[in-house]
Amino acid sequence: MTEEKEKNKYTKYEKARIIGARALQIAMGAPVLIETEELDPINIAIAEFEKSVIPITVRRSKD
Amino acid sequence: MELKIVAGEKEEVTEELKKVGLEEGIAERIKEDFLPAELTVTLEDLLEVPIEGAYAEDIILMLGREEKGEVKLGDIELKVNKSELSDRIKEELKKKLKAVRTKLTREKLDDIMERVVERYEKAKVEPREAVGIVAAQSIGEPGTQMTMRTFHYAGVGAIYITLGLPRIIEIVDARKKLSTPTMKIKLLEEYVIERNKAEELAMEIEETHIRDIGKIEVSAADMSVWLSLNEKRLEERYIKREEVEEKIRGIGTDVLVEVMEDRKLRIQRKKQSYHELLRLEEKVSNTLVKGIEGIRRVLVRREPTEGYVLYTEGSELKKVLRIEGVDSTRTTTNNIAEIAEILGIEAARNAIIEEMMSTLEEQGLDVDARHITLIADAMTMDGEVKQIGRHGIAGGKASVLSRAAFEVTVDNLLEAAIYGEKDELRGVTENVIVGQPIKLGTGAVELVMGE
Numbered sequence: 001m002t003e004e005k006e007k008n009k010y011t012k013y014e015k016a017r018i019i020g021a022r023a024l025q026i027a028m029g030a031p032v033l034i035e036t037e038e039l040d041p042i043n044i045a046i047a048e049f050e051k052s053v054i055p056i057t058v059r060r061s062k063d
Numbered sequence: 064m065e066l067k068i069v070a071g072e073k074e075e076v077t078e079e080l081k082k083v084g085l086e087e088g089i090a091e092r093i094k095e096d097f098l099p100a101e102l103t104v105t106l107e108d109l110l111e112v113p114i115e116g117a118y119a120e121d122i123i124l125m126l127g128r129e130e131k132g133e134v135k136l137g138d139i140e141l142k143v144n145k146s147e148l149s150d151r152i153k154e155e156l157k158k159k160l161k162a163v164r165t166k167l168t169r170e171k172l173d174d175i176m177e178r179v180v181e182r183y184e185k186a187k188v189e190p191r192e193a194v195g196i197v198a199a200q201s202i203g204e205p206g207t208q209m210t211m212r213t214f215h216y217a218g219v220g221a222i223y224i225t226l227g228l229p230r231i232i233e234i235v236d237a238r239k240k241l242s243t244p245t246m247k248i249k250l251l252e253e254y255v256i257e258r259n260k261a262e263e264l265a266m267e268i269e270e271t272h273i274r275d276i277g278k279i280e281v282s283a284a285d286m287s288v289w290l291s292l293n294e295k296r297l298e299e300r301y302i303k304r305e306e307v308e309e310k311i312r313g314i315g316t317d318v319l320v321e322v323m324e325d326r327k328l329r330i331q332r333k334k335q336s337y338h339e340l341l342r343l344e345e346k347v348s349n350t351l352v353k354g355i356e357g358i359r360r361v362l363v364r365r366e367p368t369e370g371y372v373l374y375t376e377g378s379e380l381k382k383v384l385r386i387e388g389v390d391s392t393r394t395t396t397n398n399i400a401e402i403a404e405i406l407g408i409e410a411a412r413n414a415i416i417e418e419m420m421s422t423l424e425e426q427g428l429d430v431d432a433r434h435i436t437l438i439a440d441a442m443t444m445d446g447e448v449k450q451i452g453r454h455g456i457a458g459g460k461a462s463v464l465s466r467a468a469f470e471v472t473v474d475n476l477l478e479a480a481i482y483g484e485k486d487e488l489r490g491v492t493e494n495v496i497v498g499q500p501i502k503l504g505t506g507a508v509e510l511v512m513g514e
Contacts, residue, residue, distance in 0.1 A: 011189040017508040059509040 099203025106195030
């Protein structure tokens with residue numbers, strides 16, 4: 001249930017941006033934060049997102 | 064770049080045609096081509112606003128084959144209340160579930176609940192979604208399917224109503240003068256049941272001029288206007304001779320009315336001249352004897368569910384609502400400007416939604432009410448009904464670049480330069496032009512490193 005809540009914390013747009021930004025970092029050589037068989041940076045980023053280990057969040061402005 | 068050129072060319076055609084002075088029909092046609100663009104300009108910057116909506120309808124279908132089983136009323140209440148649906152959907156769902164209670168098993172109930180919630184979640188709009196564009200396209204596209212370039216009339220009896228794309232344009236343009244204004248007048252108790260009463264009321268509303276009830280002749284020999292009233296017409300319209308005489312005297316203090324032996328009326332004016340005589344004739348002919356000026360025709364119809372209802376050609380909401388026997392709470396007009404003036408802006412907003420929905424529906428098009436609601440909101444949010452035009456909501460959109468992108472690029476930029484205008488780069492168009500991410504969807508998300 002908590003995992004479910006975590007997933008719903010972001011909108012689809014936020015999710016896309018976070019995964020995109022993280023995939024770019026990984027592609028440029030950043031250390032991967034999870035154990036995974038994946039090679040494609042985007043898939044790695046998705047896996048990281050699902051485990052919510054990506055050190056990126058979103059700022060939601062008031063307007 | 065390409066977009067600018069295309070838009071510019073189209074505009075030139077419009078101006079050109081106007082100069083040449085071609086018929087309105089062609090301007091109307093260009094207007095039709097412009098509708099999606101106008102909607103887009105107006106709504107493109109709108110985003111987000113999570114709105115709810117779900118489809119409870121298919122649950123009954125989902126029941127599929129009949130099964131034996133019975134779920135307690137309490138269980139349904141509990142299950143539905145626990146879910147994260149909106150209150151209105153909860154109520155509807157409860158009602159529907161209770162109706163088929165005898166065919167439900169517990170598992171089936173769970174299954175239904177799960178699927179309804181899923182559909183509900185799907186129907187939600189996520190924050191930062193570009194709802195404006197979606198709404199604009201959702202009206203623009205059906206517009207291409209509608210009976211184009213023709214006035215399409217569908218009769219209610221013999222009263223004509225503008226339908227299809229021309230009607231949509233009329234609404235979106237917030238026109239004050241409609242091509243076919245019409246009212247649907249609902250009646251109070253006894254008028255609903257009795258045909259006589261309804262007809263009498265109809266005559267109370269339909270405008271009757273003297274020219275409609277008698278023959279007018281001008282006699283230069285004795286410098287007077289002769290009026291012979293048609294007995295049958297008078298009776299039809301419940302008008303007494305004395306009333307007519309009264310009205311004629313009301314034209315002016317120096318008007319003399321004499322009843323002759325053959326019941327003809329002789330009308331004279333003290334000041335006698337040939338010119339004066341002709342004017343008198345015109346005045347007499349246009350004198351309103353009964354009814355409301357502007358309501359050219361009233362039709363009495365018996366609706367299967369509502370009883371007698373009046374349909375009119377012409378619209379005068381304010382005056383009609385005052386008439387005794389008219390149900391002022393359910394009487395409507397298709398003139399939105401009138402509704403805004405008399406019943407207020409919220410009523411006007413509802414009228415826009417209602418009129419657009421019924422126009423689309425009549426054409427067999429199914430557009431989600433939320434798109435239309437957005438358009439209605441955009442038009443009415445300032446407290447008055449504003450039109451959606453080529454430059455967005457009138458006076459609403461100021462950006463130099465977006466104006467330049469839409470039409471006559473150079474003129475707009477030059478004008479802006481002369482007045483030293485600034486562009487805040489808030490909208491979509493402006494940001495696309497300067498090559499920045501737009502503030503919609505993913506472009507609106509601001510990332511922060513670290514927790």
